[in-house]
Structures are given as structure tokens and as C-alpha cells.
Amino acid sequence: MDVITALTQWFTEPMQFEFVQRALLVSVVAGVACAVLSCWMTLVGWSLMGDAVSHAVLPGVVLSYLFGAPFAVGALVFGGGSVALIGIVNRTSRVKEDAVIGVVFTAMFALGLVLVSRVPSQTDLSHILFGNVLGVSDADIWQVVVLAAIVLAVVWFKHRDLTLYAFDPVHAHALGINPRLLETLLLGLLSVTVVVALQAVGIILVVAMVIIPGATAYLLTDRFERMLLISASVAVAAAFVGVFASFHVNVSTGGSIVLAQAGAFVLAYLFSPRQGVLWRGRGARALRARART
Amino acid sequence: MIPAIEVTGATVRYGDVLALEDVSLTVGPGRVCGLLGTNGSGKSTLFKTILGLVSADRGRIRILGRTHTAARREGLVGYVPQSEQVDWAFPVRVRDVVMMGRYGHMGPRRRPRAADRRAVDHALDRTDLADLADRQIGALSGGQRKRAFVARAIAQGADVLLLDEPFAGVDKRSEATVVDLLGSLRQDGATLLVSTHDLAQVPDLCDEAALLQRRLLAHGTPDEVLRPDVLLEAFGARPARGAAAWT
Numbered sequence: 001m002d003v004i005t006a007l008t009q010w011f012t013e014p015m016q017f018e019f020v021q022r023a024l025l026v027s028v029v030a031g032v033a034c035a036v037l038s039c040w041m042t043l044v045g046w047s048l049m050g051d052a053v054s055h056a057v058l059p060g061v062v063l064s065y066l067f068g069a070p071f072a073v074g075a076l077v078f079g080g081g082s083v084a085l086i087g088i089v090n091r092t093s094r095v096k097e098d099a100v101i102g103v104v105f106t107a108m109f110a111l112g113l114v115l116v117s118r119v120p121s122q123t124d125l126s127h128i129l130f131g132n133v134l135g136v137s138d139a140d141i142w143q144v145v146v147l148a149a150i151v152l153a154v155v156w157f158k159h160r161d162l163t164l165y166a167f168d169p170v171h172a173h174a175l176g177i178n179p180r181l182l183e184t185l186l187l188g189l190l191s192v193t194v195v196v197a198l199q200a201v202g203i204i205l206v207v208a209m210v211i212i213p214g215a216t217a218y219l220l221t222d223r224f225e226r227m228l229l230i231s232a233s234v235a236v237a238a239a240f241v242g243v244f245a246s247f248h249v250n251v252s253t254g255g256s257i258v259l260a261q262a263g264a265f266v267l268a269y270l271f272s273p274r275q276g277v278l279w280r281g282r283g284a285r286a287l288r289a290r291a292r293t
Numbered sequence: 294m295i296p297a298i299e300v301t302g303a304t305v306r307y308g309d310v311l312a313l314e315d316v317s318l319t320v321g322p323g324r325v326c327g328l329l330g331t332n333g334s335g336k337s338t339l340f341k342t343i344l345g346l347v348s349a350d351r352g353r354i355r356i357l358g359r360t361h362t363a364a365r366r367e368g369l370v371g372y373v374p375q376s377e378q379v380d381w382a383f384p385v386r387v388r389d390v391v392m393m394g395r396y397g398h399m400g401p402r403r404r405p406r407a408a409d410r411r412a413v414d415h416a417l418d419r420t421d422l423a424d425l426a427d428r429q430i431g432a433l434s435g436g437q438r439k440r441a442f443v444a445r446a447i448a449q450g451a452d453v454l455l456l457d458e459p460f461a462g463v464d465k466r467s468e469a470t471v472v473d474l475l476g477s478l479r480q481d482g483a484t485l486l487v488s489t490h491d492l493a494q495v496p497d498l499c500d501e502a503a504l505l506q507r508r509l510l511a512h513g514t515p516d517e518v519l520r521p522d523v524l525l526e527a528f529g530a531r532p533a534r535g536a537a538a539w540t
Binding site for chain 2: 043157158160161163164166167168170171172173174175176177218221222223224226227
């Protein structure tokens, strides 16, 4: 059996199963929404905020299960609520923002753990924490697709304003465009996106999805539009590699997706035409060699 | 005649710290005013107050006779930030930055129309950056970077420009091109408030100078303000003769 046939089979064999198709759909849709947003997260420097929002949704998800509501409702309430809480404490106390974020998200996560211990089924917790993309229900898929569509539509409509905010909020203000409003919009989009990606990779790894693709793309281009495209492509490729690898080797799907993204980041870090450390190291060595002669 | 910038009795507190105390400063239209002061003298705070980023505890701000909110909505105020406040590794081209000056003229999606592209091209020509328009913003020299942000204000059509330390991080030769550019903006009737602790450029560039040290200590022609005895009284130390800066 030659390599091409083997490779084709590696991809086609899992596709015969409906649960794999559904897992792919969720991973790709969630991946693209996260990847697009991750470009602004990288540039504004909000990685910790992504971590905070993702952990803070846990109590919301647990309460949603408890009351039989769609998980997105509780997650959005607690995600958005935590962001607001961080903002309030940050503005009204002398504690620095990273500490406020740390306090709020760990407290929310702890609340979630306490609530979970009162909820009968323990299997749900591991699904929430680590994702259960191979077992998503129709309702879950609908939530993911609809929320991702909303995120992408808002981003498509407002992407220039978001970039303006990320680059120069003072200039936005000078033009009479409210940067506080844009910040709130970006935080809202982050909350929704985190909820979207929960299904794919779970609470613990969501933050990777809203950082790694953007950080990878940032190493590869100086143009924002290209950064969006590269970031989304990385996420799609990682979704395929992750889902198929987890099928063949029987390992965690969420873990595989994030590992695939991390692999892309490592490649960009090493081999990026302009930013790659290998070339930069070589350029520096060549300069030093020239200096010696 | 309506003054371009009119600050009356502005007092700004950050908590217990008094940043500005009863500052009144009026700059007429088409004038270039150099705002002088050491680090921490309140120059940045005064800029933020004029822009409405910081609200004054007391006092009144008028820009071309309007409140700062109305002036900003009309796009009258352009802002050229200090170099340290800009993320030079941000993935935007020079052209993109200048286009951001047009956002106030656009619809909610900020989709550029032909008029916006013409305004950007004009601003790039004016600042001699047309050949560098497709470069990433950080791939410019210090002087070119300043000109890019001035181009953004030109594209905006701002009548009042606030420039925060435009000569910091700019070499001597580029400094002259920035001074020429600002001079030509004044020729067109723009009003410039230029904060600097670089005294060397003040006589060439400025019609008037204002000395700020939390309070406004002096305001007049550069000759009147840059006299050694005035500076001595203001800062308790005589800047070295011919020194470009003191801190």
C-alpha cells in the first residue's frame, strides 16, 4: 500500500462515522470563531482574560444542566457577569488588573466545582472540563453553529473598529468613537466564543483556541487581513488533524486539537520567513561572522 | 474671533495627586503653541483634558467654541501620540493607519469610499510617505513614523492638532522635516499644540510658548518664555547652555 492511499484512508475511514462528521463540524466551526477572535486577543494582550472567561462559565454551565436550560444561557450569564465584575473591581480598588482577574475567575471556577458536587452525574463534569466533541447532541450543534454565526457576523461588521480599538483607543476617542463600547463589544464576543468552543475542547483548553491561532498567524504576517485568514486556516487544519488523530490513536479529541494548534505555533516560531528564530539566529550568526572578517 | 483652544481654570486631580491646578490657556486659530514642561509637569494630563479623556474637576474646555464632545464628533481634533504609546509591531500598513483618520467620515462598517481613498493619498503625498504607504508601520524611521500619524490627522481633516512629544526618538535631520511639515500645516490654517521638552525646536516652530509645571507659569512668545531667568524661576535650575532637553 503506497503512502498516498494510506493517507487517503487515514482521512476517509473515520468520515464514514456520523459521530466523527459531527465532531468535525463542531471543531471546525468553533475553531474558526475562536481563531478569528484570537487575532484581536493577541494584539490587545487579553490572553489572561480568555482564561478568566472560560473558567468563570463553569457555574453557569452546571446551573444550566440543573435547570435543563441550554448550556449557552448559563455560560453567557456567568462569562459576561465575570467580565463585568472584573471591570468593576478593577476600577474601584487599587488591586492590579491581573490580580483581579485571578481572584474572579478562580472564585467562579471554585463555585462551579462546589455546584457540580451537588449535581448527581459526575460524568458531566469531565465533559465540561475536557470537552466531549465525539458525543455532541443535535441541540449542542445548533447552539455552536448559531452562536458562531452571530460572532462572525458581528466581527465582519465591526472588524475595522475593533482593530482601531486594538491599535489606538485614544484616536478612536478623538474621533468620537467610544473605546469603552468597543472594549465591551470585544469582551462580549470573547464570552460568546468561549461558550462556542466549550463543546469542542472543554473549559480547560478553550483559552488555547482563543490564543494560539492568532499568535501563530502573528508570527507569519504583517497584514491584519492575512492574519485573520492564516489564523482561521490553522484552526481548521488543527480541527481535522485533531479529530482524526484522536480517532486513530484513541486519545482525547480536545487535547489533540490543541496539540495540533500548538504544533503549528512551533513550526511558525521556528520557520516563519521573517520572524522564525532559526533564520533570525542564522542572520545574527552571519552578521557576527562578517564582523570577525 | 473664536479661539481654537480655550482652557479656563482647569483643575485635575488623580486621587490625592493634583495634576493640573487652575490652568488657563488660550491658543488662537492658526497658531503653533509649544507646551513646555518637565516629565510629570502635567503636559499629558492637559492633552487628555482637552481630548476629554480625563474630566476636569473644575474648569471649562472649548475647542473652536465647542465642547470637546461636539468637537470630537465633528472630527476637529487630531491627536499624534507619543512614540512609547504606539505598538509598532502591530500588523497594519502606513496606509491603514492614515485611513483610520477617515473613520469619523464613514458609516458604521468603516468601509472606505473613493473620497476617503483620495484623502488618504493626499495626506500620504503631503507627508512624503506615498512610496512607503504599503510598509508595516514599524518599518519606518522615527521621523517617518511621526509623519504617518500627522498624515492620519491630515486625512481626518482636523483643524486642531495635539502633538505629544513629536521630536522624541527622532534624529536631527528628520526633526527638520517634521518641523517643515508642521509649519506647512500652520500655513493652511491649522492650530497646533505641541508638547515637548526639547527647547531647540521651539523658536523655529512655535509662535508662542507656554510653560507648565502643574500650574501655567508663563505664556508668551518663545523669546519671552525661554529667557534663562524665567526658566530658572520655573524649575529652580538653569538648563545647560545650548542643551536640547532637560528632565
